[in-house]
Amino acid sequence: MAKPNVISKDDLIKFAKECLVNKGIEKFTLRAVAETAGVTQGTIYYHFKTKEQLLLDIVQNICETSWQEISQRNEYVIEQAITSAKSRCSYDSFFHKLFLSLVASSFNNEKIRNQLGEIIMRENKALTENLSNFWAKSPIEGVSLETWAILLNAIVDGMALQASLQKDFPVEKTYKEFEQLINGLNTLVSKEGD
Structure with missing residues (x-):
């Protein structure tokens, strides 16, 4: 289940680091970060416009x-x-x-x-x-x-x-x-x- 959109940018960066380490740069996408953080892609796009x-x-x-x-x-x-x-x-x-x-x-x-x-x-x-x-x-x-x-x-x-x-x-x-x-x-x- 997706977490509510009250996740901080710093927390998203932590999840993004985890995603990058686990999936590698080739499979690192905003969608993959959203899945790792348990949030919607919209939440990711709110904080980060691009990969x-x-x-x-x-x-x-x-x-x-x-x-x-x-x-x-x-x-x-x-x-x-x-x-x-x-x-x-x-x-x-x-x-x-x-x-x-x-x-x-x-x-x-x-x-x-x-x-x-x-x-x-x-x-x-x-x-x-x-x-x-x-x-x-x-x-x-x-x-x-x-x-x-x-x-x-x-x-x-x-x-x-x-x-x-x-x-x-x-x-x-x-x-x-x-x-x-x-x-x-x-x-x-x-x-x-x-």
Whole structure:
């Protein structure tokens, strides 16, 4: 029996994630989400006009949840961010399959492209703010904290892209060495502060 139309958008996003994980991107439809949530298709259409919009809201929800968790903790933020990113870095990563599918579709859909760009800008801003909590200034003169945020975000996204294309991508080794890179940058900042 269908649930009444008093279901929140956030609850629908949770059901949509469940539907996507269980059915895969190929069988992910607004009808399938409605069935998973036990609501009418009209309820889904009330909150999400298209499948692409729902997928975009899922990605945005995942990004916001991840950054909220990281931003709530003052110590070890960088380590937690790395751990969170590493947990999503795999050949079968649901998040990155979804994100990369949206990136591909955005080349022909300016609205999705703009919204993905906004998500990435917010990630970069959150990362810049977190870096400024640890680094009074950049570890390397002439490279701003904003640029460090963009570079670190791009490194994480690049590793995820490679892992989604290579079954044998060395996730553990690469992330361990990425942490060493971050620790090396932290050491540079500490030495300059002495």
